[in-house]
Amino acid sequence: MTFITESKRQKLHEIIFEADTFWGKFFDLILIVAILASVLVVMLESVQSLNLKYGQIFKSVEWVFTLLFTLEYFSRIISLKKPIFYVKSFYGIIDLLSILPTFLSLLFIGAHALVVLRIMRLLRIFRVLKLVRFFSEANKLFAALKSSLPKITVFLLSVICITLIVGTLMYIIEGGENGFTSIPRSIYWAIVTMTTVGYGDIAPVTVFGQTLASFIMILGYGIIAVPTGIVTSEIHRTKNKEISTQSCPSCGSEGHDVDALFCKFCGEQL
Numbered sequence: 062m063t064f065i066t067e068s069k070r071q072k073l074h075e076i077i078f079e080a081d082t083f084w085g086k087f088f089d090l091i092l093i094v095a096i097l098a099s100v101l102v103v104m105l106e107s108v109q110s111l112n113l114k115y116g117q118i119f120k121s122v123e124w125v126f127t128l129l130f131t132l133e134y135f136s137r138i139i140s141l142k143k144p145i146f147y148v149k150s151f152y153g154i155i156d157l158l159s160i161l162p163t164f165l166s167l168l169f170i171g172a173h174a175l176v177v178l179r180i181m182r183l184l185r186i187f188r189v190l191k192l193v194r195f196f197s198e199a200n201k202l203f204a205a206l207k208s209s210l211p212k213i214t215v216f217l218l219s220v221i222c223i224t225l226i227v228g229t230l231m232y233i234i235e236g237g238e239n240g241f242t243s244i245p246r247s248i249y250w251a252i253v254t255m256t257t258v259g260y261g262d263i264a265p266v267t268v269f270g271q272t273l274a275s276f277i278m279i280l281g282y283g284i285i286a287v288p289t290g291i292v293t294s295e296i297h298r299t300k301n302k303e304i305s306t307q308s309c310p311s312c313g314s315e316g317h318d319v320d321a322l323f324c325k326f327c328g329e330q331l
Contacts, residue, residue: 065139071310073140077133078308092133096159099126100180127163134160143327146312155181205295212291220255220284227251227277234270241265255281 065073079085099122105111106119134156138144147153159181228248235241240263241250250263254277265271308314311329323330 070140070142073136074308074310077137077140078310095126095129096180099123099130102126123163127160130156130160142311142329144312146309146314146327150312150314201296205292205298208298209288209291209295213288216287216291223280224248224251224255227255227273230273231265231270234267234273235265239266239270251277254278255284257281257285 075082076084076088102119102122106116106123112119137147137153137156141147148157225248228251229244231250232241232244232247235247237243241247246263253260253263254274257278265274309324309327309329309331311324312327314324314326321331
């Protein structure tokens, strides 16, 4: 940006993106309080009795928060050498979604209620409290889920086949007079039973139907345990890396290794 000097840009980046300095911590703590307060306002506004009495105040306060968050969003863009990386990042999208609903409410009634998405911005609290190990554990969990995806996909396809078969059998055994009026409705019963939810809105009454239901109930416990075992096994195989709290001065990305010299997202020197 030509209208801001390099020294001012670095100072702005240090305050907004870094959590290891006094002003960086102060900025993030103020931001978290503002996010909580803005979400609270939206929640209170949804209470009809309060909205009738203080509706105009709620709307005014919401616009104040929106303007502050808009200023913060563009300040983040200005403080980076390559802002496009921040704009397309997870945090960048969340930050943008946190300010759009209020402006959209000018065109669409009720759209401002979507500002509760701002609560997702509280993920920044990990940086403020220096909970670096949680970043490491999160990376470990995501890696385990990613490597488990093929196995879990095969497992889910098997479960779908079982529910289709059981649902069809139940439709044949029980019939419409016992509540199983169609195959889709019978499949719904199979899913509810297999997941051990058991709403009880449909229940078999014949001996064969109850026998099949008993089998599905027992099978349901095993089905719940299988994905857990798959993910747990992959977690033990995944190596955990120590992550730094440093933010890239060019694109604002985080999650670098402690010994990293360059940003793994844009290649800028850290």
